[in-house]
Amino acid sequence: MLTANELDDRVGEFITAHRDTDDALGYLRARFDAGLAWVHYPVGLGGLGAPRALQPAVDARFTAAGAPSNDPGRIGIGLGMAAPTVLAYGTEEQRERWLRPLWTGEEVWCQLFSEPGAGSDLAALGTRAIRDGDEWVVDGQKVWTSMAHEARWAILVTRTHPELPKHRGMTYFVCDMTAPGVEVRPLRQATGEAEFNEVFLTGVRIPDAHRLGEVGDGWSVARTTLMNERVAIGGGAAPREGGMIGIVADTWRERPELRTAGLHDRLLRLWVEAEAARLTSARLRLQLAAGEPGPEGSAAKLAFARLNQDISGLELDLLAEEGLRHDEWTMRRPASVDFTTRSPGYRYLRAKGNSIEGGTSEILLNVVAERVLGLPAEPRVDKDAAWKDLPR
Template sequence: MSNGADADRVAELAREVVADHDPKSVPIQEFLGACYDAGLSWVHFPEGLGGLGVSRGLQAVADRILQGAGSPVPLGLNPMGYGMAAPTIREHAQSDDVKKSWLRPLASTEDIWCQLFSEPGAGSDLAGLATSAVPDGDEWVINGQKVWTSLAHRARWGLLLARSNPDVPKHKGLTYFVIDMRGPGVETRPLRQLTGQAEFNEVYFTDARIPDAHRLGAVGNGWGVAMTTLMNERSALGGSGSRRGAGTIAEAVSLWASRPEQQTPVLRDRLTQLWLRAEAQRLTSERSRASAGVGGPGPEGSIGKMVGAELNQHIYQFCIDFLGPEGVLYHGYGTGRSEDDQEEGADTDWRGPIQQRFLRSRANTIEGGTSDVMRNILGERILGLPGDLRADAGMPWKEIPRG
């Protein structure tokens, strides 16, 4: 089938979903479930798994119709689920039955997901992580600690990278799992951040158990599976709205239009330059998605992540400057809320006042891989520059000095 015929099919299915399940009048989980059943959650996925087996670039065709009818952006409702878990499950889960059992409730946002990678001693050096996975019959016993885990307090499932063999080099002794966040031995503690929210968490595992059927990829190939997650994470973080002028820049333009008395030629020039940069990033992301076809994103996704993170910070800095003295007035958000409020997600809604979004943007150049890491990836894997020297290369993990 030609790409034009595929686009027509995608558009027709999207219009049918909207006609039968108006997102303005039905529960959002029902609407998103219908999108999954129609193959519109990830159009490049196989049929029966939330997709149609067509080009990844055609997702924009579906999204324009669905979101134009009032659908929220699913990535905003279940970011780790849509952006990271789904493509990893699709590629590495052990059977189609397992894939289906996870993907539909993920797509409908019935099940929220989180990502359990970073540790107190393993951030940018992710392969140095220490959380252990020890086999016990047809299960694995997990012990250790993860940190900076977004939405762990709301998550039903978590993507877990753990060390299954300390006797080999650090990249080779890792295995990847899906863990039940409500299971015995899993404890989540919120971390209050700059905005006053607590969307980040630290998670402790004490003899937590995972069935081997919930292992993704081969034993010892966790690093390879993690690359699937990270490349898709950076592609998702770097993506912008498929419509011209959408995304973060739309917030700045709206703020500008709402206050004509504060507009100056200098600020207008700054806003214009930011709009041009946002448009260049959008077109670059569109080209990257289209070139990916039905496969997964490659290291070029780091371009969008790095540029998008820094651009977000510049846009929100402009907004604060435009507000003038009002920009420093922020009474906090989420402080004093009960744990019940947090469990319902009230404490993790980032769409508060512009001051809150400015503070939250400080994390953009750290989360999902720092901008320095992104530059290393682009230099080594895109430009072919020599890699950093690694003193622990080839050394068994258990022999690497740790603080």
């Protein structure tokens, strides 16, 4: 097994050897081929079979050297969700075709999972795939699809066996977003922006060679994807007042005329909660670095959603008249969320999504209650019935 020092030497040698290149894509491809893309991946697929815990130091060293970046914010779904699934379920051919351009950022990926009728209950999805020789014909509608308008590929879950109970009748594909019958429409949000899309699939033909996992085994494959949804946490601990609370605290310090006793109490309570959340994240980082990942990741997501909402609500109350005025409602297509430079009203509205996206807070509480605390599940009426007979 490669040690941290040996790995660091290899990174150093790579950086020295490629010092004079100005071909960013060539650099990233070479880094992938040297196994320094994601070191825990297998040799030949961008990795060295090294421990995952060694990756942050590698990234930090490349960043410090000013090396070209694959812009992970833009290809987050590919890196975080598609790649681990392709690695786990893909054939040799599929892994070699998709992983390299995914990592270098040449090909953006998106995720065709949620549907208008299948949100928290993803396994209820109804996008149909019917086999036609060596191909599948897909019809349906997907929603909440980030980056669909820039994506070359999508990970797609479909219904192939409506007569079976819902968890057993799904099949997982990789869908070519440039194929005929794929239509992407922006989905405008409460903020006025369109981070997401609706995707309509009409008679889209997908070769069977683009299937991941067995026919009918799509739910197992989808679970692998979803388990990897957690955002990778790297780097050091965030500084105190590093998030939204810092913006409100600064306003409080600079604008004594806005202060009231009630707001003061709320501010102090939220300051304490933000500090508690910061320390909790710092502890989670140490746990991950020590190789003891805990279920605290779900806890952190729940806590941050509520904290962002409460702090942004307080900020508007504090600003009063200024809170009535907004910066703009232009429909932009941002690739990431900007919680610092937009107006307070934007923060307030965008934070509402924090308790919905990536698993609603209600579902996360169920997950914590059942998987962490071991409390029994609610009785289910949909588990053994055929998908086609479920009310919808």
